Amino acid sequence: MIRVESLHKVFGPKPDEALRLLAEGRTKDEIREATGDVIGVQDVSFELKPGEFFVIMGLSGSGKSTLLRCINRLIAPTSGRVWLQTDDGEIDVAQAGPSELRRLRQEHLAMVFQRFGLLPHRTVRDNVAYGLEVQRVGHAERVRRADETLEMVGLGGWGDALPSALSGGMQQRVGLARALAAGGKVLLMDEPFSALDPLIKMQMQEEMIRLQRQLGRTIIFITHDLDEALRLGDRIAIMDDGRFVQVGVPETIVTEPRTPYVADFVAHADPTGVITAGTVAVPPEHPRVDELRREPGSRVLSHRTQAEVEIEVADDGRVLGMRADGAGAELVPIDTLLAEEAPTSRYRDRAAVVHADRTLRTLLAARNVCNLPVLVVDDEERLIGLVTEREIIHAIIEKRGHNGDTNGVTA
């Protein structure tokens, strides 16, 4: 959908000289010394599939906003290519002529801004219709599509209001609607929720997830908030000092931070919504799981921290049963357990079954209602591993905590 190749942005008087020095392997400080140039973005490449939600995370000054603006050329990149998939084949935004650039921005590259960027003298409807207006879409069609999009972002009926009458969260919904109404397949979002209250921010993130499921746009989303990145991103790029230091799915970022910079970020992130049950669970082969005895076609296991609980697993991996306190326990899917009213004391006669793709948060919920090892299973209901408090605590501490203990983090 979009393919960025070796993008550089140099600010300053001698960009070509700076690029040459950079290619020679000089450091940024040396280059600034020699040319007075500042490297904003250094050799960034990535490729996005249609419908992908790509989050670029970094602190202020890391170059993330500059990078985003290089993609629609609000800032002209010094070198590199930005290939955009269109009906006429791939077009390089970085090389497009003025009228072609305008067309690409109109039809393909809608943008949402941190400070909303709404036109204060226009009604909400006319703001949302702005992109269509510059595309020369007729008035009636513009109004129809603007109202439709406002409905979609939950602002139906606000079309005649002026932006100043709206709260910050609502103004950003207008900004989002304006971008969606323009119709482009690629959505550039520059810290869109950073200016909002934490509660509103959460709502907007959920809204964003819902809309994305519905619309399937290709999104490049900038943030300085790792929790936000983890919640929204299909893939996350961590940016530092103008470069991508790590790119990966949220779980890899949290569990395998590749540099101290990323680890530092991860140390302050909430892992419960990211780490999957499959990685938390201890597999039957793990030393913490004992094989009590073998039986024909099955074996009986127990978890060291809850040795009194016996789990019988068939040789094909299906869980046959669980016994605790001398009685059989019922195996219940976690969603069934959570749908019921929470018990006054945790179950000892029912065990939770959780799919490997669920998150640490689900495991916590499971342990909250159920005092038996949680069974983590795959698509075919085969046992992947067991989870007790021990694994949950380990996951929370180890995957977050990098300071003083790099084991398990760099693994």
Place this chain on the structure above:
Amino acid sequence: MNALLTDAVFDPIRIPLDDWFNDFINWLTFNYRPTFQAMKVPVEALLDGVSAVLLWLPPIAFIALVAIMAWRVAGWRIGALAAVSFTLIGMVGLWDLTMVTLSMVAASVVVCLIIGLPLGILAARSDRFQGGLRPVLDVMQTTPAFVYLVPVVMLFSIGTVAGVIATIIFALPPLIRLTDLGIRQVPEDVIEAAEAFGSSEREVLFKVRLPLALPTIMAGVNQTIMLALSMVVIAALIGAGGLGRPVVEGLNALRIGQAGIGGLAIVLLAIVLDRLTQAFGEGGAAKRG
């Protein structure tokens, strides 16, 4: 005497700037008078058109129109003020002269807009152009009007049109300055957003910059109107018609009453125009929130 003696100190390095200035204006008059006379034509046409309409309109209709417009734009108080002011002007026998003055003000402001808006827009776009324009505007604004009345007369002859041209020179600078300022003050993030959606420069100018600069530009229009009114009496010195005439004649003949009612009419006109244009500007500002 003393002063003369002190001046003598500079005799060895004295420059005859007054003569040069004289020569320059004479040269300009001799060679380019037709050009300047030609420049009068559009101004004259505009002036004649406006004054023809204003003098044709029955006073009752004019008062009703202005009052309704003022009421719609600025509320019933200003509407009432406009109605009372113009009725009073009619009652003291200065209706026709007021209409002439109003058409002079209108013609100057229209020409100021035609010249000033594009110059203001250019100044906002280019620091160099702004830098070059600024001293010119300073000179236009600070040179006492009496100083350029003579060259204006020499180049444009005497009369109402020459008065309008002198008025334009004096009243133009604030409109340019405030157009420039208003456009430069438009927040960068709004412009960036407009560009991100593929607006052309033209669209950014007309859909974003000018609308957002409008309150400031209206403040400039207000200033220009006020300065144009303040030139009414001075313009009468070079033969312009309108309310300046009874004031100048009253001054020459020491007819206090005649000068007084002329002054009163000018003040009433100024107040009504000021409130009206301010309300226009605030209307834009209120919409912006």
